[in-house]
Amino acid sequence: MTPPVVDVLPAIPALILAVTGLAVLLAQAFTPRGQAAPGAPFSLAGLLAALVAVYLLAARGGGDLGGTYVVDAFSLYFHALIIGVGLVVVLLSPSYLRATGIDRGEYYTLVLFSLVGMLGLVSCRELVSLFVSLEVMSVALYALAGLHRARPESQEAALKYFITGAFSSGFLLYGIALLYGASGSTSLVAVGAALRTPGPATAALATMGTGLLLVGFGFKVASVPFHMWAPDVYEGAPTTITALMSAGVKAAAFGALLRVFGQALPALAASWQPAVAALAVVTMVVGNLGALAQSNLKRMLAYSSVAHAGYLLAAVVAAPGIGVEAVLFYLVAYAAVNLGGFGALAALARQGREPLSLDDVAGLASRRPALAAALAVYLISLTGVPVSAGFVGKFFLFRAAVNAGWTSLAVIGVLMSVVSAYYYLRVVVAMYMREPLGEDAWAPVPPSAGLALGLSAAVVLALGVHPEPVLTWARLAARSLL
Amino acid sequence: MRGALLTVLVFAPVAGALLIALLPRGAVRAQKMLGLGVTSVVFLLSLLLVRDFRTEPGMQFEVMRPWLPSVGISYHVGVDGISMWLVMLTTFLTPIALLGSWSSITDRVREFNVFMLLLEAGMVGVFVSLDLFLFYIFWEAMLIPMYFLIGIWGHERRIYAAVKFFLYTMAGSVLMLVAFLVLYRAAGLNTFDIVALTRARVDPALQMWLFAAFALAFAIKVPMWPFHTWLPDAHVEAPTAGSVILAGVLLKMGGYGFLRLAFPLFPEAAARFAPWIGLLAVIGIVYGALVSLVQPDLKKLVAYSSVSHLGFVMLGIASFTTTAVTGAIYQMLNHGISTGALFLMVGMLYDRRHTRQIAAFGGLKAVMPWFAAVFLMVTLSSIAVPGFNGFVGEFLILLGSFGRTLTGGWSTALVCVAVSGVILAAAYMLWMVQRVFYGEVTDPHNASLPDLDLREGVVLVPLVVLALVMGVLSPYFTSRIEPAVASLVVNVHGRQFVQPVAADAGAPSERGR
Numbered sequence: 002m003t004p005p006v007v008d009v010l011p012a013i014p015a016l017i018l019a020v021t022g023l024a025v026l027l028a029q030a031f032t033p034r035g036q037a038a039p040g041a042p043f044s045l046a047g048l049l050a051a052l053v054a055v056y057l058l059a060a061r062g063g064g065d066l067g068g069t070y071v072v073d074a075f076s077l078y079f080h081a082l083i084i085g086v087g088l089v090v091v092l093l094s095p096s097y098l099r100a101t102g103i104d105r106g107e108y109y110t111l112v113l114f115s116l117v118g119m120l121g122l123v124s125c126r127e128l129v130s131l132f133v134s135l136e137v138m139s140v141a142l143y144a145l146a147g148l149h150r151a152r153p154e155s156q157e158a159a160l161k162y163f164i165t166g167a168f169s170s171g172f173l174l175y176g177i178a179l180l181y182g183a184s185g186s187t188s189l190v191a192v193g194a195a196l197r198t199p200g201p202a203t204a205a206l207a208t209m210g211t212g213l214l215l216v217g218f219g220f221k222v223a224s225v226p227f228h229m230w231a232p233d234v235y236e237g238a239p240t241t242i243t244a245l246m247s248a249g250v251k252a253a254a255f256g257a258l259l260r261v262f263g264q265a266l267p268a269l270a271a272s273w274q275p276a277v278a279a280l281a282v283v284t285m286v287v288g289n290l291g292a293l294a295q296s297n298l299k300r301m302l303a304y305s306s307v308a309h310a311g312y313l314l315a316a317v318v319a320a321p322g323i324g325v326e327a328v329l330f331y332l333v334a335y336a337a338v339n340l341g342g343f344g345a346l347a348a349l350a351r352q353g354r355e356p357l358s359l360d361d362v363a364g365l366a367s368r369r370p371a372l373a374a375a376l377a378v379y380l381i382s383l384t385g386v387p388v389s390a391g392f393v394g395k396f397f398l399f400r401a402a403v404n405a406g407w408t409s410l411a412v413i414g415v416l417m418s419v420v421s422a423y424y425y426l427r428v429v430v431a432m433y434m435r436e437p438l439g440e441d442a443w444a445p446v447p448p449s450a451g452l453a454l455g456l457s458a459a460v461v462l463a464l465g466v467h468p469e470p471v472l473t474w475a476r477l478a479a480r481s482l483l
Numbered sequence: 484m485r486g487a488l489l490t491v492l493v494f495a496p497v498a499g500a501l502l503i504a505l506l507p508r509g510a511v512r513a514q515k516m517l518g519l520g521v522t523s524v525v526f527l528l529s530l531l532l533v534r535d536f537r538t539e540p541g542m543q544f545e546v547m548r549p550w551l552p553s554v555g556i557s558y559h560v561g562v563d564g565i566s567m568w569l570v571m572l573t574t575f576l577t578p579i580a581l582l583g584s585w586s587s588i589t590d591r592v593r594e595f596n597v598f599m600l601l602l603e604a605g606m607v608g609v610f611v612s613l614d615l616f617l618f619y620i621f622w623e624a625m626l627i628p629m630y631f632l633i634g635i636w637g638h639e640r641r642i643y644a645a646v647k648f649f650l651y652t653m654a655g656s657v658l659m660l661v662a663f664l665v666l667y668r669a670a671g672l673n674t675f676d677i678v679a680l681t682r683a684r685v686d687p688a689l690q691m692w693l694f695a696a697f698a699l700a701f702a703i704k705v706p707m708w709p710f711h712t713w714l715p716d717a718h719v720e721a722p723t724a725g726s727v728i729l730a731g732v733l734l735k736m737g738g739y740g741f742l743r744l745a746f747p748l749f750p751e752a753a754a755r756f757a758p759w760i761g762l763l764a765v766i767g768i769v770y771g772a773l774v775s776l777v778q779p780d781l782k783k784l785v786a787y788s789s790v791s792h793l794g795f796v797m798l799g800i801a802s803f804t805t806t807a808v809t810g811a812i813y814q815m816l817n818h819g820i821s822t823g824a825l826f827l828m829v830g831m832l833y834d835r836r837h838t839r840q841i842a843a844f845g846g847l848k849a850v851m852p853w854f855a856a857v858f859l860m861v862t863l864s865s866i867a868v869p870g871f872n873g874f875v876g877e878f879l880i881l882l883g884s885f886g887r888t889l890t891g892g893w894s895t896a897l898v899c900v901a902v903s904g905v906i907l908a909a910a911y912m913l914w915m916v917q918r919v920f921y922g923e924v925t926d927p928h929n930a931s932l933p934d935l936d937l938r939e940g941v942v943l944v945p946l947v948v949l950a951l952v953m954g955v956l957s958p959y960f961t962s963r964i965e966p967a968v969a970s971l972v973v974n975v976h977g978r979q980f981v982q983p984v985a986a987d988a989g990a991p992s993e994r995g996r
Binding site: 381386387388392396399400403404408411412415416418419422423426430433434435468469472473476 | 550551552553554616619620623624626627630631634635641642645646649650653654657658660661664665667668
């Protein structure tokens with residue numbers, strides 16, 4: 002009997018990142034005590050190599066690692082997005098780590114490992130390996146959230162993230178177990194096939210399993226009522242890691258959610274769609290109202306990220322139809338603005354301090370005109386006002402909801418966008434319409450961070466004017482789920 | 484050239500804005516010159532629209548290119564007799580507003596010019612868009628430069644006014660966006676093209692909801708009573724150039740939206756809502772006039788007079804006869820010119836005295852005779868004295884709103900009440916002129932105010948001349964507006980509301996059947 006031929010090519014991008022992570026770790030071992038290994042250049046090289054590998058894989062038409070780890074158009078789309086997020090985060094990191102005194106070798110290793118987990122999360126077509134990927138991603142992030150050992154907020158963030166993360170993993174695992182019980186398989190395709198003709202007992206099990214999965218994913222995408230960790234964790238974690246969480250984790254979690262619900266559970270759509278719709282409504286409302294009450298910028302952006310999970314869920318209701326492509330497009334738009342928003346705060350960090358309040362950014366437009374303009378672009382995109390990727394993205398999200406017959410979701414979504422305009426505009430008002438307070442205490446924008454922020458702003462504006470290429474790609478990716 | 488003209492008009496200001504943004508911060512004079520230069524060139528180019536315009540209904544200078552073909556979104560622009568004049572108004576007022584604030588804006592001049600140019604691009608874009616997606620992009624994108632103009636260069640309560648303006652307008656627009664999406668689905672044509680959707684039939688019950696969503700967005704923009712509360716704040720706090728553009732052009736977008744989108748897309752709903760729109764319009768006329776009467780602040784007075792004037796426009800639109808709609812469009816242009824001029828002149832007074840309180844002035848006629856003369860002319864245009872443009876517009880509206888109109892049995896009553904607005908307008912404007920310009924100079928600060936200088940003269944003369952030209956040579960304009968209006972009215976409600984247009988203030992014209 003010959004062993005089955007295993008095609009490892011699909012895993013190459015993830016492998017490159019994992020090996021780079023190990024290399025950074027090893028390099029640290031050979032660096033004299035008290036100095037930091039050149040983690041950033043290593044990581045950048047690894048990420049670029051992984052991006053090339055993704056491109057080659059795409060040219061080859063994807064691949065399949067034993068049916069568990071597939072690289073189809075869907076995961077290729079997410080590969081490019083996640084690696085892009087990684088690149089921007091790594092560009093933002095060196096200056097921030099130096100400014101806050103946490104420049105340690107393991108930072109880049111952990112970032113790369115969490116990226117590996119994200120890649121797995123969007124590529125696994127089997128529930129157990131999906132769970133393993135989730136843990137790979139999460140464990141690295143637990144450590145990263147607490148990297149700032151001297152700051153109690155950072156410790157609190159790590160602990161909170163870990164406890165709620167473990168809790169949500171439990172839900173997810175229980176859901177997986179129930180689905181296995183209902184279908185006799187953990188492969189998404191097999192589960193999907195088994196659930197198409199369920200018996201009464203099976204149907205009850207599968208519905209319970211679906212509910213538990215929804216709770217598990219609800220934690221990861223920070224949807225209300227599973228969002229309470231997000232503000233504290235986003236606030237306490239190092240800002241570059243917050244950027245990674247809000248852009249990367251959210252994208253990967255939505256990718257996994259779409260894949261699981263689209264491939265394994267379409268037969269149960271009638272029972273999970275109303276639940277997702279309800280989650281979308283409370284998430285949009287609570288996220289936006291919560292953000293209104295925040296005076297800390299990181300917390301405000303954390304609640305805004307909750308709110309955006311709500312907008313995205315509104316289109317998930319329309320999955321597996323045009324909702325998927327809308328979510329895919331929006332995730333790119335959303336990643337760009339969040340990387341930019343948190344990145345702008347990180348870029349100003351100096352001597353352990355970074356801007357946290359509106360007073361801290363008052364008059365920023367006269368002191369850092371380019372940075373203020375970029376931040377204004379991100380905020381406008383978050384509000385969903387054209388010309389920006391955020392507007393095009395929301396347009397397609399709500400179009401999906403309306404087309405699926407959920408007009409009320411779109412109405413709530415746009416009204417909540419008006420609420421969000423109020424708190425996003427407060428930042429713009431502070432930057433442009435108020436005088437600076439006190440001395441200029443912030444760092445000059447470092448070149449690598451400037452590059453990252455410029456890239457993000459360019460993506461936001463370009464997708465606002467010419468979204469067709471990315472939309473087409475998202476559509477291809479969405480089709481590969483069917 | 485004919486095909487590319489509109490695209491050039493939209494994007495030349497954007498290119499200009501980018502160029503200005505690249506200038507060094509200190510090169511203030513170059514920034515101003517470039518801003519004025521680009522907008523002037525855009526105005527000269529837009530004259531080609533008038534020259535090459537064919538007096539016929541239907542879209543002209545049309546361009547259609549696929550943009551997001553999978554969703555049926557295209558870059559579709561064109562103008563007809565309705566939108567062409569609004570484009571002209573925009574390109575005409577922008578350089579005037581820039582020149583008008585030449586010396587009053589001293590802080591962040593580069594950004595000011597950039598935002599003014601982006602604003603112009605957005606405004607022209609709204610008037611030429613023939614695709615809902617494109618229309619919405621310009622409609623919303625315009626908020627951002629206006630928001631910055633009010634918030635950065637405005638007066639004391641500028642931040643409050645800027646945020647209120649933004650939130651109000653956005654709140655109105657977003658429901659319209661959802662209505663676009665519902666319409667797209669209901670029409671089932673897989674297109675956002677306005678011309679194509681106008682031919683689609685939408686279920687009358689659904690029409691009511693969609694019309695309501697559109698009407699809310701446009702009513703806030705007009706603004707119609709009781710959605711007007713953002714306007715006094717925004718107008719009063721905005722810098723002069725912002726007020727001019729806001730009153731001159733932005734307020735026209737509401738009426739234009741009703742004519743281009745709400746009425747043609749949802750004819751049954753329009754018929755049902757028209758009497759109520761007429762009622763709100765007439766309330767606005769009287770309310771705006773009464774509030775103007777008691778304003779101690781010049782700028783607030785002019786702002787509230789806009790509520791009243793725009794009430795006439797909305798009455799004409801709600802009546803939906805050829806005469807009334809032609810009058811409404813004419814009145815939109817008139818209001819842009821006369822109120823634009825009034826805001827400019829109030830700004831000039833403010834630059835000299837740093838107050839806008841009517842009580843602070845008095846006897847200025849003796850001190851600034853030229854200024855007083857021009858102000859009086861503008862006032863006469865604003866209160867619709869025959870010979871000035873305002874008369875033609877208001878007369879056509881009142882004439883067309885009488886008798887058999889879309890407001891049904893209410894039409895006579897609405898017109899009767901609206902006429903009182905004409906009288907009230909004379910009262911509040913002339914009383915204001917009397918208090919500011921006549922009598923003795925009571926305050927020594929006023930004794931040595933300089934009269935109009937050359938720049939200010941250059942700013943005001945075109946406006947006054949145009950007010951007179953449009954008052955005397957109105958057939959030149961109405962004859963180009965009226966075919967488009969006639970085809971709009973016929974397409975929406977058949978021939979019942981086609982009236983002979985009084986091309987020259989009362990004399991029936993030969994065309995328009």
